[in-house]
Amino acid sequence: MIAKLKRRQQRYCTGSRANCHFAFLLLAVNFILLAVFLLDAPVSAYVRQSPSFLKPISNAITDFGTSGWILLASSVLFFEALTSARLARHCKARFEALFIGHVAAYVFLSIALSGLLANLAKRLIGRARPLFQTDGSVLDLSPLHGSYRFESFPSGHATTIGAIMMAVALMAPRYRVPCLVLALWLGFSRVIIGAHFPSDVMAGLLFGAWFSVFMASQFARHGLLFDVPAEGLPRLMRRLPFRRLPRRAGWRWPGAITLPSPVRLLRIG
Known part of the structure; x- marks a missing residue:
């Protein structure tokens, strides 16, 4: 497997591509420092002392940032896609299954x-x-304290949210603005419930988003899933193979898609 990946890297990683990792890092560091010195103290004091109607909502949505359910779902989808690829009778179905696996x-x-x-x-x-x-x-x-009380920076929930929202934004560019808005609300729910400072959340969101871009670049270097243009973010080499819902009388949303299991999606056999 490693030798195969090395051969793919030599085949697809030709020349140097422009990247914005250093510029992203520079901006992220400055945003985080500004948040530490200007936002953390007043915002955390306000959250502790002032009741907010947003707290019940934040308590309800904050667990979206736990990574367990995403890891489980992606693992199940990966192994189901591999099984579908092995059972496929046609090349198109096999390639689509492998694409979903990627x-x-x-x-x-x-x-x-x-x-x-x-x-x-x-x-x-x-x-x-x-x-x-x-x-x-x-x-x-208190470095290496080993206690939940001293594990604030960066926010793990915000890191997960930033990573998944950037991954979705890269694979479905038309939804980048909704992903950004959703990431901000989900991430800062950690501030509203008093679990993190604004800088913790900002660091987590930025790091998670950057890491998804970095992983997309690594996939592109091996000719998998993504392509990296000379300028801009990585993009999918092909569209996700989702079916459109059949149009019915009175149905006026032609862009709707359905998300069945990969076996039904790829129409094996």
Whole structure:
């Protein structure tokens, strides 16, 4: 498998492509520093002292940022796609099944690896959460403390949200604005319930989003799933093979799609 990936990399990674990783890092660092010094203290104080009607809503939606359900769903989809590819009787169905498998692998790796790195970073940094500050400082640090109280920066939930929303935005560019809005609300639900500072959430969202772009670039280097243009973000090499719903009398939304299981989707046999 490794030798095959190396051969694919040599075949598809020709020349150097322009990338914006350094510019993204520079902007991210400055945004996070501004949030630390200008937003963390007043926002966390307001959240602790002022009741908000948004707290019940935030409590209801904040668990969307847990990675377990996404990892499980992408794993099931990956193995089902592999099974579908083996059972396929036609080349088109087999290629479509493999394509869905690549999508599932991309989502799984983006979420799993970004979450692993974020959790490692928060343990190394050891920043106190807003509800557990000892001296009122937003920079109350206890590296390698090993306690939930000192695992604030960066937010793991926000990292997962940033990664999955960027992955969706790369695969479905027309939904980039809704993905951005949804990522902000889901990410900052962690601030509203008092679990994180704004800078924690901002760092998590930015890191998760960057990591999904990075993983897409790595897939493109091996000729898998994505292509990287000279300028801009990675893009899918082909459209996702979703069926359109049959048009019915009175139905006026021609862009609707259905998401059946890969076996039904690819019409094996």
